[in-house]
Amino acid sequence: MLAKHKFLRLFRYYNSQKNPNIKPLRHLICNPLCTATESPELPSWIKSSDTKNLDEDFVIPSLASWVESYKLHDPSLAINISSEKTDTDIDRLSKILKNRYPSPDEVVQALDGSCLSASTGLVEQILRRFSNDLVPAVGVFTWAKTQTGYRHTPEIYNSMVDILGKGKKFDLMWDLVREMDDLNDGYVTLATMGKVMRRLARGGKYDEAVEAFRGLDKFGVTRDAMAMNLLMDALAKEKSVEHAYEVFCEFKDCTPLNVGTFNILIYGWCKARKLEDAERTMDEMKKHGFVPDVVSYTSFIEHYCREKDFRKVDELFMEMQEKGCKPNAVTYTIAMHALGKAKQINEALEVYEKMKSDGCLPDAKFYSSLIFILSKAGRTKDANEIFEDMKKQGVMPDVLTYTTMISFACEHSREEDALKLLQKMEEDSCKPDLKTYAPLLKMCCKKRRMKVLNFLLIHMFRNDVSIDAGTYALLVRGLCLSGKLELACSFFEEMVSKEMVPMNATYKILIEELNKKSLGEAKEQIEKLMSQVKPRESV
Template sequence: MFSGIARKNILLLLPVNHAISHVTFRNYLRYFSSLSSLSHVKQCHLKRDSDLDLLVRKIVVGSSEDEVFQILMQDPACGATEITHDLIGRLLNRFKDDWKSALGIFRWAESHRGYKPAPEFYDKVVDTLGKMKQMEKMRVFVEEMNMARLVSLNTIAKVMRRFAGAGEWKDAVRTFDEMDKFRLEKNTESMNLLLDTLCKESKVEQAREIFLKLKLHIPPNAHTFNIFIHGWCKINRVEEAQWTIQEMKGHGCRPTVISYSTIIQFYCHQFNFRRVHELLDEMQDQRCTPNVVTYTTIMHSLTKSEAFEESLKIVDRMKSSGCKPDTLFYNVLLHTLGRAGRVHEAIHVFKVEMPQMKVAPNTSTYNTAIAMLCHHGQEEAALDFLRDIQNSPYCEPDVQTYFPLLKSCFRAGKKDDCLSKLLDDMSSKRHLSFDLSTYALLIHGLCKRNKAEEAYNLFVRMMAQGIRPRYVTCRLLLEEIKQKNMHDAAKRVEDFVKKMKTF
């Protein structure tokens, strides 16, 4: 582990006039070895981040997949980059809303001799193509996967969900029918995936018809009926959901906490808390104990109806039942306390109670705390939480983390350097892709600050990313750039507004 010279150097650091046992000496060796390992890990992280930054800088937003591929192939610096699963995974995640860049990156990685993309990366590309409504490209890509025998049930699930999400539910059913072509079995699990896909897109009646045919040779399970309970509630037909509980009993399946919690959630959305409490009593009679999800759902809905005291009573009821809180529960509790104006108590929950209960915060926990503090005008405290999440071992900030802080930057009296620092952190350090809401906030805020050119640059970047701005954003930007005599920019925005009206 250490050379003779290294051992002598370590001895110089040992306490003077102290008898050194073999155990003590081994402990010192372990200590210095750990320092060496930590240094190596840090260097690996720095190398990984620098490779990511290099590749992201090379990719021009709005380029075609072939252009991205050629840029990465022809650049010597990119060619010298070590291709790893971690790097490709981070790149695909970075460009999950930019299918051209994602596909170009994948083709580049795939072309490297000695490197084979992980199966989940193929599925990631499938999902990205489907998400961006590139259905034909998704079909072709899946066929390529099939030739290489890389299509899994997870792949099929993503394909079906993207077809259904695009309104092409018959293609989702066709994908299930063709599972034999992909050497996959039609069984309870795959049937449930299809039914769940259809029900989540409100095609519950169609799913029911398909189920009646499939159940003749594929046995349903409790999850099958829970899918329908959720589907009926989604389309506001709670009577069918309640009848489904009786149907599952007839099939020998016992209703689960999910069965009841789904119907409770429906009544929570209706703010029918009398019925909620009746169902809680029914669960008790059926010896079906509510779980943390049940309580969290009720608490969230009571908070939404501004019944803050009633919401906090649910917290007491849950704790008295012995049900252990989780991260999502605490996220809702923080939101409740914030809405109730009890900021000090919320901070206590975050910094004291959650560590005591050994519940780790996630990105949403930090986002909730930051939004709460910004809402109550405590931006400095919110920035402290931002620094905490940036150094957190549990999670990383996302676009929503920065949104309330960006919003606070446009309040009267805030300096431009605060905004610039946040935007630099989001883009250059965190490599976050802005969403529609973030672009709208920034464009509106910059227009009000008489920074039409910067707002227009964001508009161009937004369009290149394939994100359609809202009509009100276009009108506001158009008025500002006309006042600045930015004629070419104004024509481009006007042309887009005309297309939007036609659409």
Template sequence: MMQRKMEVLFRLTENITFRWTHGHHQNTLSRYTQTYLPHFDHFTYTRSPKTLSFGTVVALNEYDSYPHNRTTQQSPSVVGFSEQSHNSCLMTEEDRGQDIETIFRIINMHSSSEPSMAPSLSNSGVVFTNTLVERVLKRVRFSNGNGFKAMEFFNWVGRQPHYSHTSEAYNQMLFIVARMRKFDTVWELLEEMHRNDPKLITHKTMQIVLARFAKVCPLRETVEAFESLEDYTGVLDVTAFNALLRALCQERNMKDVGIVYHQLKKQFNPNTQSFNILLSGWQTAERALSFYDEMLQLGQRPDIVTYNSLLHALCKDRNALYRDRGMRTVIKIMEEMKNSGCHPDLKTYTILIGGLGLIRENDQARMMLVEMRDHGCHPDAAAYNAVIRNFCMGQRVRDAYKVLDEMVNEGIDPNPKTYNSFIRYYYRSKYWEEGWDVYRRMIETRCFPCTQTCILLMRLLCRHEELKRALQLWDDMLEKGFGSYSLVLDVLIDVLCDNGKLNEAEKCFLETIEKGHKPSSFAYKRLRVLLEIAQKHESIHNLSKKMKSIDYQQ
């Protein structure tokens, strides 16, 4: 019996190379060769780099194990193997990262119009575990990868022997296809989840589905989608109701949220979490305080989330803060909070910093960082970002950079929100060179900008007709996978067309489609009109064909 228990699955396929990690030497390898490898027609081993070559690694679940008492086939090939414990794991985190990057590149390198990428996946040499599939889909999701090819990958790996998708994998895929507005596919995936195991559909699943409906569909359709979920979950409870409220708060105006809440509250009996969600959505102190009073009248007990949500509503209502002559209501809520046994946490202080910034008490807001430490609450990136944002909004960019230096000295890495405040300041001040310097710093540190930052920077560059740098930003987005291609494309197409750069505009437009994203009707119509004026009939035909391939309807 092997000293290190391995999971090995076999299937006859073609030859690939499998990485051998953690410095295992020949004596360790021999245990496996004695047990399994005599069955292989082809086998190679080299010490540097350490590789094993035998068959194709395809798919398995982490918890599948090889039935050691079972007779192997005459010419089997390895599906994959992994250690049971973390201490004896053969694959390092670096190897997993490389595998994720390998599959992500395969997904993104294949355009939506290309044939199947199954051969590339089969020959990739990657063990497709649940964790790896989840992380690949997350990579596609957060990098705005090719959604069409992500779906092909998802379906392909789901058909492999000894593998079944987890709830998290389905959730990531649902987000990707819903973002593409493929709602028929959303319902098909939900049906598949229900058919395989109803427990795969969690409240997180409901949240993802409802959020996308709320973002792009009328209110009535969103509520109907919520009611339809009962067919897949069996019951709609207050947690499901909260998922609907959260989706509406994130994607709709609060008037719509209020209508739905009052229509359904008797059916679902709102709890503390329901009110926490509602409080987090209100933009006015008056409405937030009204719902807070209703919560108390219904006998629901506020918790730290309740108080933070209420404080957040108060601290983002600039008019209420000025009418309050400072933050008297905020201070009153803080006292009530402490008397109830809830002590301020990191989020509480960060909210207060934002409120002080709105009434231009930027120096007092910065002192909150010191007060936090005095109360045993060490500032995190969000707290520093709030102070930096205040200084940038107050045109005190030098003070903002001082806080940034302090943040780095404290060992806290700046994130995209940190740099967004600087880019926003330079956008308002029309300083494109300084804005570009901040962007280059982000790229060098692999802190990739969010979509909002990309749009601001693209507008800033285009305003100054820095088309070369604007196209460099676009190329970086495509290469490194950040930002929303379709939203940034609108800005880029506009300026390229204005400057007669029709070939570049067409190229960027087609690149968006090749990445599996649907350009806006604005970008399409603008480009098509100019192509017609230029009598580029072949380009028009190609453009129309590409748009039909992504179900564009005029």
């Protein structure tokens, strides 16, 4: 049967969407937890591979009727749904966390003294809101476990594993994985171990990531093609395609391979500018009886785009045609974007024309790129027209489209436009992310709009967007350049208090500015903080 929390998320999702994007829906529904026979049968379009071009008038009623039949199927859900409306718990909980307790234990104590009760929705939201803030995240997670009648879902465990990995707390991360395993309830899945491997790879612990893969069966997870691809992808994306290749060599004879396995390597070699290795992998792929597909070719096209070798890009498009491999929206996006960035705007627009004549439909990401290159070329009016036109074509702007529009509005100091777009996003139920807020924050620093800055910080919090080290760096730097040193110092302190390691450049600019203004006392304070920063965990 469909897990309750999952149903609730689905419910919230369908309640909030004006323009359904099927991808997250499928992600929500299509997993082993949800495929049991007792559940009302899912609408068939959810499982169909054609996730694009489903229109709203069709999807929403279909989903709504499924949700209704599900409610009948499990009447207890009605109660949960009505309690969804009480968003005061999250506010009260957040207020307590604002006290910035120094350790998770103290968070637990504070929460024990409150009359809050844990629920899946509440914990999920807190973990999102504090995903870059370990003390409150771990505190709430630990506290919720002690609440009677509450049990963490596997997804919440997975989120916590991910948060610990992101914060480089690898020992704690492993402890938690073992704790999940001890529950003996199939809590550790490939989703869990995927996060583990990815975080280890990102932390440069390549060997440990491989070890995690080797030991998958200890947690009852199968070492299949999907698991191996996950590991290889994690390694290849973190600048270590060589490690990915080693994994490939070691396991290729005892693990089933698929096209994806080879594409991950091709992509990795291309990204690392090792074209010969990429070509060798392509040959090896053929030897294994796999035919290069659009993904394989697109990786090569991207490589030549990076090299600005557009003659070679054309050749590859031709080769694809010969081989009967149709380029898709991704392929066209890459080619157009690269031409636009290389200031060959007319050639870029030709790609758009070619795409249309080839019968390939643009998607939101494609339009975002088009808007980006037009704006970059100073053609703001055309960019705006495309932004309006895409909706008429039935493609709703996504977070990247809005971020692109907001970035350029900020770059041209069109404050009002930028904020209106942010508001429009909300109306469209399109959630902003850190990259959406970054240009807005930067603009506020530059123009010394402290009230707007404050508004944005609250906006972020309300949208569960947790500030990361990069965003703190942007704030400190921007405020330094605008002479708002007091605020710059307080963000620096906040950053350090979250165990983030400031970059040298961030530290340097702050010290320099404090020196310039002869603020000796504040400078000493910052130096003291910096000396207490724990050096990055190594080996």
